[in-house]
Amino acid sequence: MIGVDWGTTSLRAYRLAPGGAVREKREAERGILAVPPGGFPAALRQAVGDWIAAGEDRILLCGMVGSRQGWVEAPYLACPAGAADLAAATVPVPFADATARVRLVPGLAARDAAGVPEVMRGEETKVVGLLAAIGEDAPEATLCLPGTHCKWVRVRAGRVAGFATAMTGEVFAALSSHTILARTLDAEAPPHRGAFDRGLARARQKGGLLHHLFGVRALALTGELPPGEGRSYLSGLLIGHEVAAALEAGVAPPVHLAGAEPLVALYARALDAFGIPHRSHDPDAAARGLALIGERLGETAW
Amino acid sequence: MIGVDWGTTSLRAYRLAPGGAVREKREAERGILAVPPGGFPAALRQAVGDWIAAGEDRILLCGMVGSRQGWVEAPYLACPAGAADLAAATVPVPFADATARVRLVPGLAARDAAGVPEVMRGEETKVVGLLAAIGEDAPEATLCLPGTHCKWVRVRAGRVAGFATAMTGEVFAALSSHTILARTLDAEAPPHRGAFDRGLARARQKGGLLHHLFGVRALALTGELPPGEGRSYLSGLLIGHEVAAALEAGVAPPVHLAGAEPLVALYARALDAFGIPHRSHDPDAAARGLALIGERLGETAW
Structure with a gap:
């Protein structure tokens, strides 16, 4: 399987072995802001075309590529949500290539006590990967994902219960x-x-x-x-x-x-x-998250 | 007397009657950032040369014109400080004009409970003007001067006890x-x-x-x-x-x-x-403050 963490300013592609080990990894300054209208299929082929030619037939995307400015808009999934919920909510992406199918992990939405909305795209996949490292059974955990917009994520029983973003x-x-x-x-x-x-x-x-x-x-x-x-x-x-x-x-x-x-x-x-x-924890948590969500998709969902 | 509130982006000049009434008022987009090196005497003459020609022989400046980027740097005066302290700390400004003398009101400095410094330039003159309106004898007062950098000023017995700036x-x-x-x-x-x-x-x-x-x-x-x-x-x-x-x-x-x-x-x-x-209160508090500080200077200090 191929996993792609496709954000605003960069693209990280992983060639994943069954079980989730990273066989190969690539990074390009080809975030969605650098893709011209209609250019997503070509950009994906440019990034991982050789892996597809080598037989990889499933591609799972996460990140801002699923936003209004991205390839296909995937509606936000409401919290609480975990790996199984995210897998069930993945969205098919039209890709004119007979040999590979593409799906997209949705972002998550939540509301705080005052009813003010929160959104994330990409971090939900990292959280899935991190939970595997932490121990998914932890009754409660707090994850902090620093970045341009830092996410503070509250996890309960293996699912994202809510989160807060700081700019x-x-x-x-x-x-x-x-x-x-x-x-x-x-x-x-x-x-x-x-x-x-x-x-x-x-x-x-x-x-x-x-x-x-x-x-x-x-x-x-x-x-x-x-x-x-x-x-x-x-x-x-x-x-x-x-x-x-x-x-x-x-x-x-x-x-x-x-x-x-x-x-x-x-x-x-x-x-x-x-x-x-x-x-x-491992900064490449997204690779593990993509692998785990891909596993949950099983054979038929693709 | 002429009073000039000369800030970063604008210049406000007041022709003041004895007693402090504003006889005439002018505003120009000629803040200190728009004055070339060495250009302050010419900029002042351009702003109020006709008032000087008409007989005004005392010019009191306040604001960023007294900063390192201004005409003459006036060291910050430490709090607590009131109108008399500010008058005593005014700084003479070299002005090659036989008929008018120029002085400059210093800014104020303070420290908060943690020892972190605070500075203002120009607002101290507005505070003097406002205190005249509020009643200088107020044992305690809080002044708030909104702007690019908003000043919250604590006054005790007619003098600035301390202040805090919010950006x-x-x-x-x-x-x-x-x-x-x-x-x-x-x-x-x-x-x-x-x-x-x-x-x-x-x-x-x-x-x-x-x-x-x-x-x-x-x-x-x-x-x-x-x-x-x-x-x-x-x-x-x-x-x-x-x-x-x-x-x-x-x-x-x-x-x-x-x-x-x-x-x-x-x-x-x-x-x-x-x-x-x-x-x-009156947004032109600086005019009144300049007049009051000018009065405190008396005849001899000029």
């Missing part, structure tokens, strides 16, 4: 490039652990994020925050506020982290600062 | 133009009161700002927030978070608001939602 990564990018803070940060500076910790500590003080942000500027003006430390301080401030709010909403420790380094290491450091146990 | 206006601009939220907002839509109130209400729920921001996107995706209401919702969300944090830090009601409409009206609405009494 931290994207807010960091917007503030560090498009506000007066840009003048106080050296964009090329390497990460600075001490400055990150200072930002984390600041996030735990009163005043609110919008006030703490101005402190980045004021500390720079008074010479108390060197330009080379500004980015790490801002990063610590934002991640600190995110983690504080997530803890206030409630987590079931340990928090299971999965995502790209070095971001996961920063979240681990933030959880340490709050005294919350955590475990880090 | 709300600038964060709004960065998020609404440079994140995925831009796709869900109609930038041309008129203000929508109901959406602003929804954002305010959301700010009072758990989850934190970074999570609430993603809700703007999710509500739009599910059709629960029309594009025409997105900007007002985001505005309510941010101002709501700012006001909630300010109240948590402590205010002495009523909160005295001063600044440009329609922003002041939005803060008034937010304070209403939190049940905090407030009063709105």
